[in-house]
Amino acid sequence: MNSFKDSIKSAMSEYLSELKVKLDGLNEAEIRWQASLDSNSIGWLVWHMARVEDNWINGVIAGGDNVWDSGGWAGKTGISAEGNGYGNTPDEVRAMPVASTSDLLDYYDAVRESVFKVIDGINDDDLANEFTRRGRTATWGWILGHVIVEESQHLGQIAFIRGMIRGIED
Numbered sequence: 529m530n531s532f533k534d535s536i537k538s539a540m541s542e543y544l545s546e547l548k549v550k551l552d553g554l555n556e557a558e559i560r561w562q563a564s565l566d567s568n569s570i571g572w573l574v575w576h577m578a579r580v581e582d583n584w585i586n587g588v589i590a591g592g593d594n595v596w597d598s599g600g601w602a603g604k605t606g607i608s609a610e611g612n613g614y615g616n617t618p619d620e621v622r623a624m625p626v627a628s629t630s631d632l633l634d635y636y637d638a639v640r641e642s643v644f645k646v647i648d649g650i651n652d653d654d655l656a657n658e659f660t661r662r663g664r665t666a667t668w669g670w671i672l673g674h675v676i677v678e679e680s681q682h683l684g685q686i687a688f689i690r691g692m693i694r695g696i697e698d
Contacts, residue, residue, distance in 0.1 A: 532655070532672075533647050539676045540581075543683050544640060547574070550686050551629050558693050559629060566618045570686050571627060575607060577682050578636040580614075584671045585643045588659050589650065595639045605631045647672075 551559075551574070559571040568576075582594040595601065602608050605627040655669035666674075691697075 532652065533650070536647055536672050536676065537644055540640065540643070540679070543676075543679050544636065547577070547636075547683055547686065548633065550683070550690055551633070554629065554690065554693075556626060558690075560626060561689070561693055562622070563689065563692060565622070568621055568685065569624075570689050571629075571632065572616075572621050572624050573682050573686055573689075574629070574632045574636070575605075575624070575627065577679050578632065578639050580678060581643055581675050582639045584675055585646050586639070588661070589657075589668050589671060590646045595635070595642050599635070599638055601635045601638075605635065 551570070554570065560569050562569050579594075579596060582596055586592060586594045606625045607627050608625075650668065655667060655672075657668045658665050659668070659671075
């Protein structure tokens with residue numbers, strides 16, 4: 529690897545690849561299943577992961593439109609929810625419309641293609657650029673690290689939920 533960009537893109541590629549493995553073969557009921565009324569479903573988590581990455585990198589770092597809006601993904605998935613799921617109540621999580629796994633992954637793939645172009649366009653000095661949101665100031669470097677940490681945590685949640693549903697698999 530030659531740069532921070534290669535490291536970031538490698539980590540992002542690894543968790544998206546592993547996400548696809550964890551989703552493989554799950555049916556609609558399993559995608560929507562919640563361990564409790566206060567927990568997230570796999571479908572909501574996948575949508576949230578892609579939206580977070582889209583908003584942070586395309587919205588904040590690139591300063592442009594996110595793929596969700598520019599690609600008409602609300603219409604394609606049937607999910608009209610605003611935002612990225614941050615602060616959703618359990619009722620809002622349960623009320624999220626059913627979206628096919630393939631549609632969610634198509635959106636994620638579109639986000640990833642766009643995000644990698646943004647990452648390719650930044651340099652070491654850009655990592656110090658600051659932004660303020662919700663009264664907090666942070667840097668672009670923080671965003672890239674945060675996306676990897678958050679997505680990894682959610683991937684672990686998806687793996688755990690899948691294990692609860694299906695038990696130990698090969």
